[in-house]
Amino acid sequence: MPPSSPHSGMARTAVVFARLIVAGKDQGVRPFIVPLNDASGAMCRGVTCTLFPARPGAKAIDHALTSFRHVPLPAEALLGHLHGSSKDERKDFMRAIHRVTVGTLCISTSNAIVLRVSGCIAGRYSAKRRVGAPESVPILSFSTQYGPIARILAHATVFDKYAIEAMQLFIENGGKPDMQNVIAGAFKATVCDYTQKALSELVDRCGWQGLYTHNQISEVWLAEKGNSIAEGDFVVLCIRLASEILLGRYAPPKPRDPHCLLARHESGLWDEARQIWASLRGGHRGKEFNARILPLSLPLVRATGKRMAYEAAKDAMVHGNDHGLSMTPQALALYESTCMMEDQSWYVENGIMSRRALLNRDVDAMNAMLPLLEGMINDPAVDAFVNAPMVDQDRLAAFFSSLPSFEGPETECFQAKAKI
Structure with a gap:
């Protein structure tokens, strides 16, 4: 769900958790800094974004599905040391996501x-x-x-x-x-x-x-x-x-x-x-x-x-x-x-x-x-937080008057009375 589309008109960067393997040895799931797109709206190499429909009831940001395929990263993209701080991968991972x-x-x-x-x-x-x-x-x-x-x-x-x-x-x-x-x-x-x-x-x-x-x-x-x-x-x-x-x-x-x-x-x-x-x-x-x-x-x-x-x-x-x-x-x-x-x-x-x-x-x-x-x-x-029309009769009347309205032709009886 994190927003990753280029619709915002600004460059976006993510912290991505992926498994780190060094010289064939598994170093556990680690965090990396990964650019997603640039300010021009172009997605970065290997990054794909699928924009989700809007959620009902929420004025939310552009939630999206993001996937990665053969994304090249420099060594400094890795957050933390190359080798884990302990032999307990679970503790290392929980420490990395403590902000959650x-x-x-x-x-x-x-x-x-x-x-x-x-x-x-x-x-x-x-x-x-x-x-x-x-x-x-x-x-x-x-x-x-x-x-x-x-x-x-x-x-x-x-x-x-x-x-x-x-x-x-x-x-x-x-x-x-x-x-x-x-x-x-x-x-x-x-x-x-x-x-x-x-x-x-x-x-x-x-x-x-x-x-x-x-x-x-x-x-x-x-x-x-x-x-x-x-x-x-x-x-x-x-x-x-x-x-x-x-x-x-x-x-x-x-x-x-x-x-x-x-x-x-x-x-x-x-x-x-x-x-x-x-x-x-x-x-x-x-x-x-x-x-x-x-x-x-x-x-x-x-x-x-x-x-x-x-x-x-x-x-x-x-x-x-x-x-x-x-x-x-x-x-x-x-x-x-x-x-x-x-x-x-x-x-x-x-x-x-x-x-x-x-x-x-x-x-x-x-x-x-x-x-x-x-x-x-x-x-x-x-x-300051209340803008619901239904809390006030004048506000409600003004709200309804602003809505699209459709009116049929006048009846013959009404037209005759109007002429008299």
Whole structure:
């Protein structure tokens, strides 16, 4: 998918990973600097580019398929030493692509602002769209409308704090690539998985208006689908992380409060997975591991990410380092309750809370959030990012007046009345 076509009007150069063989001896997969095309638009010798069609919903660069055949390179094109730094090719390769982990974290941080903007768009539309007669009411007054919007805005605020803390943890663990993989992987899995489900629901809650790209939500939803795959498909990342953690090779950061509800949920899921694995045959590459553990990978890693997000938001609120979006107790409580409602059976099965108690707790959290909802929806800091016509009647009317229009001839009856 990397862009390599000459359409940009500028010379392009790539880092290409290829197997290095010196005097018949395999030196492993190594990185090389390879020119792809020049500013005139000519592809370099041996390089072929096949341009992909545009992706729906994304204003993306020119993704392409690039292939190489007998490309001549000077010796200095090799990045690194001629001979590997160790006898472990895998470690050498992972060290060479360590920036991918940086990208895994960085590219996922956009989810917080995407959720915030999309929640505001849906909220402003829902406040203006009215139903009922003779006394009409805004559709935002219905729990099926304000509920998803409030939860999404609460998550946007929590994820904003989580992003800041994840970046700090990533930097602090600069010499520990395994820990960086855990931090980046857990963050991406948690925010990307939630974002995809949340934006899909917002599109539905805006009816036919939500389907169109000019109202932004469906567009960013599809764009973020690309981000969930770029720099590592988050499900594949979870398979690797969960396997490594169960094998004892990795360990996520420990909970600051092991007794908090999300930490207990996290611990319970990992303990259950370890018990399942202990009963399996064939090791971590066997059929039973594939059938029973791999489907648990995403829920396991997300449980860790949800807990870490909660801790980051709580610390930002308690310790006064609340930069960016304002973290409130109401938003934090609604975030926590939403996470719990996603796995009600675990809390019931472990005797922590009944289904009725979970529901009552969630309704209370939502009701406490509602007085803040109007201010969050109409936050002026978001205005610069909102251009959806459906949020404002005048803007919507101007948008429709700009569309191509086709009109039939006047009826005879109308023409007769006009003459009279």
